[in-house]
Amino acid sequence: MSTDSLTFIFLNALIINNFVLSLFLGICPFLGVSAKLNTAWNMGLATTFVMFVSSLCAFGLNILLVALDMEYLRLIAYIAVIASAVQLVEMVMKKFSPTLFRALGIFLPLITTNCAILGLALFQTFRDYSFLQSLVYSLGAGGGFALAIMLMAGLRERLDLSFVPDVSQGAVLSLMLAGLLSLSFMGFAGLGS
Template sequence: MEFFVIFMSALLVNNFVLSYFLGICPFVGVSNRLDSAFSMGMAVTFVMSLAAVVSWAIYNLVLVKYGLEFLEIVSFILVIASLVQLVEMFIRRMSPVLYQTLGIYLPLITTNCAILGVALLAVLKQYTFAETVVFSVGAGLGFTLAIVVMAGIREELDAADVPAPFRGAGITFITAGILALTFMGFSGLVR
């Protein structure tokens, strides 16, 4: 039951994009086509769960043990950067087809604040190992949900007559605002 609450909270109530504002850059940059938005979401979910698990291990098994908690930021960012590099090499070797769909997004993910955000939040909330896994998968799927819904809306927006200064970024943020309003409807789901 507790896992379910953590999962739903990361997926809908505290959606990473629409309520924590993490991962806004890809959310704005890659949300103009539905299929690329979905690939980006999957790539982020994958790296996010991996990064959260590895950072959890580093923090709880190494840093806490030797009283080095202040190295949290430096070690997490290094772990994430090298992890993304490894995943990229692994996917290129194992599955060229998958590499073609996800490959171009992987380098972008290193500087995606959502990845570091998940690692930091899991430590901040003092989650156990299993809770961290559930939390990061929920957060990743929440990111995917937000970016896919956004891409769907933006494909329709192409046909709309938007006033010139609002075209591009302006209308995207306002759409995201309305989307965040609708996601507030989920807030009673978990307390």
């Protein structure tokens, strides 16, 4: 499988170099919104959508910045684009699904500071992906984020029913679980070669 093929890019972002479990991007929502499977699924969906839109915008923006010879403004421009995309998603969600809007609460505007999204925009620029490659990459990354957060939520829902010592409750347990998940995702590392 060539590293430029669309299938490889998709699989790479989805499982081999999973954004959350092996690149450590988007840890905050991964630990914060993974208590319930349903919320986790919605968060994954919203993040994937924002990733898709901002990847699209970042691609166009980068061409413009390179043409104008203003690459030093890249970071500021990307952040502005992502913030607007999040605002858009927020408005759409408020209109069409107020319940979901309330369920996600503070974490919706916080997608702006989700490093997975800015990371995606930066990676696709560093790697000189074409338009189609960028789109596939953003879908893979979004899917990988949704996969990781849902696996985590499934595990945590199960753990609610079991006995956990006081000392390891909360963040400690979540991090240990994340470590185990990350360990199992390392098994995919050989897939690319």
